[in-house]
Amino acid sequence: MNNTTEETSAATQYLSFILAAQEYALGILQVKEIIEYDTVTPVPGAPVWVRGVFNLRGNVVPVVDLTVKLNLPPATLTRRSCIVVVEVRLEGEEIVLGLLADAIGQVIELAPEDVAPPPSFGTPVHADYLVGMGRVATGRHFVLLLDINKVLSTQEIALATAEPLPEASAHGPPEGET
Template sequence: MDIQALAKDIPAQGEQSLEGIDFITNGDQYLTFMLGDEQFAIDILCVEEIRSWEQPTRIPNAPNHVKGVINMRGVIVPIIDLRIKFGVGENSYAVSTVVIVLTIEVEHDSKTIGFVVDAVSDVLNAEEDEIKKSPAFGGSIPPEFIIGLVNLEDAVVTLLNAEALHKIEKHQPNEGIQL
């Protein structure tokens, strides 16, 4: 056995062998999830964690889509049901129901919020030229929440804007509170 020959195949410190790794992409990656029968996606870099559904602590006078708050390692995280907020699907809580917790930098501050979805699907790699502009004919989701659409085999995935999702509606009398 020739030790010197084997040593030539070992990468030097700081050198990395990337041969055979297929997860590296030039495009952006999005976590896909289901709301009813529709498929959506969010920038994976904003995803802090995916949690199983647990009943949060209710907030008095909160809008119907604000399910409450949870304590996540000392951070109080508001939980929003996207199905109710966007009027998509039924708001039933099954075994597959999860909370996607996002953390995003907003005005030099980090903001964490959780979104209830029916199920998490997969990771989508999308090149910039694959993202199509959303049609302006209206719908249940306001356009400021949508980055664009991506064709995925026989389905269309709606890419959501994580920064826009962090903006909860301002408090209106008898409608809820601002988080």
């Protein structure tokens, strides 16, 4: 088969979203769905960058506040706030996480020549967390392409997805507490 030219020149789709007034994007294949920010239950003892958990069709899904994790100005919840549900890899297993976003941008298509390597300076996030910088169709601005598998280490993913203790369930405090 001689598909190497087609495969290397194929464009990749990304979902862009806003964090602290900056546009970021993730590969569309990692994104499972986008949901309106609703009830997120705080989990005592969770890392500071875990906003809490929510129920996604019977599954407990942790919500990661990327602004906290990336040391950006904290997110302020608005009617445009949403959760981007993604899959990340943890020791060969697919784990579902929610990422809090200030707003959703758009689906953008980038050819390989539209993706520049991550710069070593001048971005609000560490260059190791980036796949690169995508030049949007207008060519006038760039979107920071996040590598979610590097933003969260294996240990951090394990911390975020640990089963909450029974008293931290969404059903309220244990009996006898108010």
